[in-house]
Amino acid sequence: EESAHRRGDKKVVAVVGGGLVGALNACFFAKRGFEVEVFETREDIRKAKVVKGRSINLALSHRGRQALKHVGMEDKIVSKGIPMNARMIHSLSGKQSPIPYGKKGQYILSVDRANLNKELLTEAETYPNTTLNFDHKLQDWRAETGLMTFARPDGSKTQTQADLIVGCDGAFSAVRKQFLRRSRFNYSQTYIPHGYMELTMPPRNGEFAMKPNYLHIWPRNTFMMIALPNLDKTFTCTLFMPFEEFEKITTGDEVIEFFQKYFPDAIPLIGAAALRRDYFRLPAQAMVSVKCSPYHIGDKCVLMGDAAHAVVPFYGQGMNAGFEDCIVFDEIMNQFNEDFSVVLPEYSRVRVPDDHAIADLAMYNYVEMRAHVNSKWFIFRKHVDNLLHLLMPKTIIPLYTMVTFTRTRYHVAVERWHWQDKVSFFLLLFNFPL
Numbered sequence: 066e067e068s069a070h071r072r073g074d075k076k077v078v079a080v081v082g083g084g085l086v087g088a089l090n091a092c093f094f095a096k097r098g099f100e101v102e103v104f105e106t107r108e109d110i111r112k113a114k115v116v117k118g119r120s121i122n123l124a125l126s127h128r129g130r131q132a133l134k135h136v137g138m139e140d141k142i143v144s145k146g147i148p149m150n151a152r153m154i155h156s157l158s159g160k161q162s163p164i165p166y167g168k169k170g171q172y173i174l175s176v177d178r179a180n181l182n183k184e185l186l187t188e189a190e191t192y193p194n195t196t197l198n199f200d201h202k203l204q205d206w207r208a209e210t211g212l213m214t215f216a217r218p219d220g221s222k223t224q225t226q227a228d229l230i231v232g233c234d235g236a237f238s239a240v241r242k243q244f245l246r247r248s249r250f251n252y253s254q255t256y257i258p259h260g261y262m263e264l265t266m267p268p269r270n271g272e273f274a275m276k277p278n279y280l281h282i283w284p285r286n287t288f289m290m291i292a293l294p295n296l297d298k299t300f301t302c303t304l305f306m307p308f309e310e311f312e313k314i315t316t317g318d319e320v321i322e323f324f325q326k327y328f329p330d331a332i333p334l335i336g337a338a339a340l341r342r343d344y345f346r347l348p349a350q351a352m353v354s355v356k357c358s359p360y361h362i363g364d365k366c367v368l369m370g371d372a373a374h375a376v377v378p379f380y381g382q383g384m385n386a387g388f389e390d391c392i393v394f395d396e397i398m399n400q401f402n403e404d405f406s407v408v409l410p411e412y413s414r415v416r417v418p419d420d421h422a423i424a425d426l427a428m429y430n431y432v433e434m435r436a437h438v439n440s441k442w443f444i445f446r447k448h449v450d451n452l453l454h455l456l457m458p459k460t461i462i463p464l465y466t467m468v469t470f471t472r473t474r475y476h477v478a479v480e481r482w483h484w485q486d487k488v489s490f491f492l493l494l495f496n497f498p499l
């Protein structure tokens with residue numbers, strides 16, 4: 066029967082969550098001519114001052130760029146990103162060793178999260194068939210009818226119906242909550258013992274304090290710090306450490322002592338006074354890994370982005386994977402002529418194995434980095450990867466290359482990686498002329 070809430074002839078798509086994936090998804094659906102309604106808990110961040118407590122910048126790579134390209138946003142976002150052509154490994158002695166990501170054109174971009182979110186919201190708004198509703202917190206919804214209930218800041222409630230509900234409301238998704246009540250819905254979440262804290266490295270004499278076109282890494286097994294450049298010539302440093310280690314450091318002196326021991330070269334670059342102050346500004350944030358399946362309910366609701374698969378950040382792929390979700394869904398919409406009753410199950414069938422694979426990869430890399438990776442090991446491994454790739458470009462492709470610079474399905478990249486590990490072990494064993 067005619068759906069009551071159809072405006073004109075096109076169906077209504079409700080995107081819950083106006084974060085990175087929700088804002089991008091709104092563009093994908095609007096481009097197809099749907100009536101798009103975005104519902105976002107927070108106020109319009111384009112009017113707000115600072116969004117606190119989120120990772121300030123992110124690494125954008127191929128998968129994410131392809132999604133942005135699809136809605137004509139790639140050039141605008143890339144122009145405001147800072148290319149990182151290589152990692153810069155900081156050893157305990159302060160020695161810096163660059164390791165290229167690949168051939169010349171193979172670089173990743175440091176992009177500002179808040180700006181990316183603003184640009185995507187503004188782009189979504191340019192579509193006449195798109196409405197952004199801020200200060201709308203989804204509280205409840207029903208799969209049978211597509212009826213949603215939102216809480217407003219003044220305590221009032223509003224309701225609206227949609228033909229399709231797209232849950233892009235992040236790792237603690239309210240849309241996903243309804244999935245948990247249904248039979249045959251699989252769900253798992255893991256908080257890792259590490260937390261993360263962001264520290265700012267200011268410019269020095271008006272210039273970047275370190276070489277800007279690198280992803281700076283201080284790998285120290287249990288501890289790790291990374292730094293990505295910002296357009297204002299600062300670096301955002303992210304310190305990863307077990308919560309119990311964060312809790313041991315309670316005074317400014319202890320902060321300096323800790324950095325003296327593990328990241329001595331960073332003290333003058335961040336500044337001892339700033340370090341003493343900023344370390345206590347915000348508590349360390351938790352990192353959770355969420356896996357679930359299926360991603361849909363009937364022809365009514367589908368989860369994308371962190372709402373479907375929150376991953377630990379140790380591959381820099383969370384947003385890239387969420388952005389790629391949008392392309393994959395769009396491709397399936399083309400294949401099955403926008404018939405939600407076919408598109409949604411097909412999307413789960415295709416995408417669950419890949420998003421689970423990247424979740425596993427990121428967790429694997431977290432365990433790997435925590436256990437083995439100090440500067441020497443990191444440098445050695447990456448050089449071996451690059452050497453084998455040089456000798457047998459078609460046979461050995463480093464895993465991070467497949468993940469970061471191609472759209473090889475994540476689960477296929479993992480399968481190849483397992484195969485390659487056997488082959489290269491075999492080759493080394495029979496001392497293939499390396």
Ligand SMILES: Cc1cc2nc3c(=O)[nH]c(=O)nc-3n(C[C@H](O)[C@H](O)[C@H](O)COP(=O)(O)OP(=O)(O)OC[C@H]3O[C@@H](n4cnc5c(N)ncnc54)[C@H](O)[C@@H]3O)c2cc1C
Pocket residue numbers: 081082083084085086087104105106107120122123124125201202203204233234235236237238239240261303352369370371372378381382383384385386387
């Ligand atoms: C430290 C750290 C570093 C990272 N680095 C990278 C990186 O380098 N590269 C990368 O690709 N990814 C990275 N990520 C991952 C990336 O941040 C996430 O994958 C990405 O933000 C997911 O986007 P999303 O839109 O799905 O969710 P979110 O960005 O969480 O957006 C969800 C939105 O939904 C809204 N919302 C929540 N609940 C409701 C509700 N009930 N009703 C309405 N709205 C609601 C929220 O306000 C928010 O705006 C990193 C993550 C962390 C924590």
Ligand SMILES: COc1ccc2c(c1)CN(c1nc(C(=O)N(C)c3cc(Cl)c(F)cc3C(=O)O)c(Cl)s1)C2
Pocket residue numbers: 120122123124152173280282291293303378379380381382430434465468469
């Ligand atoms: C804003 O906060 C964050 C937090 C973590 C990350 C990022 C941004 C961006 N990240 C990227 N990771 C890769 C990668 O593939 N691997 C295997 C790596 C994984 C780790 Cl943990 C690392 F330190 C270096 C590399 C590396 O290879 O350079 C990229 Cl490529 S980008 C991790």
